[in-house]
Amino acid sequence: MTAYDDLMAHTRETQALAQVMGRLGWDQETMMPRGAAPQRGEEMAALEGVLHARRTDPKIGEWLDTIASDTLDDVGRANLRHIRRSYDRSSKVPAALAARIARVTSEAQGTWAEARAEDDFAAFAPTLSEVLSLKREEGQALATGGDVYDAMLQDYEPGTTGAELEAMFGAMRPGLTELRAAVREADAPPKLEGAFDEGAQMKLTRQLARTFGYDMSHGRVDKAVHPFSSGSGLDVRITTRTNEHDPFNCFYSTIHEVGHAAYEQGIDREYLLTPLGSGVSMGVHESQSRIYENQLGRSAAFTGWLYTQMTDAFGDFGVADAETFYRIANRVSDGFIRTEADELQYNLHVLMRFDLERALVSHDLQVQDLEAAWNDRFEADFGFAVDKSSNGVLQDVHWSVGLIGYFPTYSLGNVYAGCLNEALRKAVPAVDEDLAKGDTTAATGWLRSNVQTHGGLFEPREVVKNACGFEPSEAPLMSYLNSKFSAIYRL
Incomplete structure (x- = not known):
């Protein structure tokens, strides 16, 4: 065997162990007994120790020095x-x-979940303070004297910086707030009302998953407090959640997570258990979930088909026609929760978190002042006050599990x-024409061929540039948001 063969054999074993650790995380979110949390913490720490030792094995350095890349x-x-x-x-x-x-x-x-409840x-x-302190220490080690937040970003979006994101988000913010203000002054579509059986929701949501190309022979759909996608290759699982009075929460959470899962399932199988065998970045990952959910799933064409499916599943649910249903599915509504936010306001939620976490990392904001800072910023951005912590600073799991630098990739994914x-269009x-028939194969096939199949072959922005033909x-x-919501709200 050559040095490259030895290196790849070592890497495949490491990737396989990382998948096992990911499966433990999936279990913790879906099925693990609450009382098992302390033991699971020890299990995760033990596995992380093994993985860290493998990832820092001096043999890797020797192999890298030996291999001639040309x-x-x-x-x-x-x-x-x-x-x-x-x-x-x-x-x-x-x-x-x-x-x-x-x-x-x-x-x-677990502490976050209890505090949120x-x-x-x-x-x-106190727990968040400990997590933040540890992540700062890690960031300082990675930055080697450079910007700590930039070092953290590399885990989620290699090659980007906080300053680049600040400039991009700064360019977006005025247009978003201006469009939002105009929409709030216009006549709004009606709300979806009534009760929708949660068992029927889950049946239809699994149909939607298959409609968007999710391979159920290599995946499964379960319920969790916070919808997510987990795994890669031959085992990619998603979760969703149900609300008797809001079936869109279930359906669009599912379509969103299927976007993530389809990316992982669509990667060239030759890359299985190699560094190329998973999504190249969270920004590119989020581009898939958001285009599935919004540009495809909330399009006038697809919602027309979904309207017939919901009528079949629930009978007459009080919406007169497909056009009204489309406007309802894209209704801009006041709300606290990022994951439930409409397409127009979603990025404002992310931009707020981006600014707050940068301030936390730089010590410009202390944890004990975070809730007040969150509430002040939210009221300034959205025009109404946060009513409770679970609708505010405690709504997201990310900071509790150390995912600092992750939030901006949501808006970067929207940009992509x-x-x-x-x-694509x-x-x-x-x-x-295809979407109106519930046929996503042309759209998802284009995304698979131009984005998903490559896995980690290219750098993140290179993937998007290659697919689109422009930076x-x-x-x-x-442009898309202005056109869409100006039409829906007849601005």
């Missing part, structure tokens, strides 16, 4: 790029710190989705 093809060079990046980053973080972060964040997830941020604040939607001009920017997204 003897490899594009796939081999891309594997080396990812392995070198992971090795360099992992080697900067002490093993004891990595294990402690795994243990503390596993236990913190009790609407008691003060009960969670705007670019991809523009390119030029490449597949009959896409709406990604916020302009297509803003």
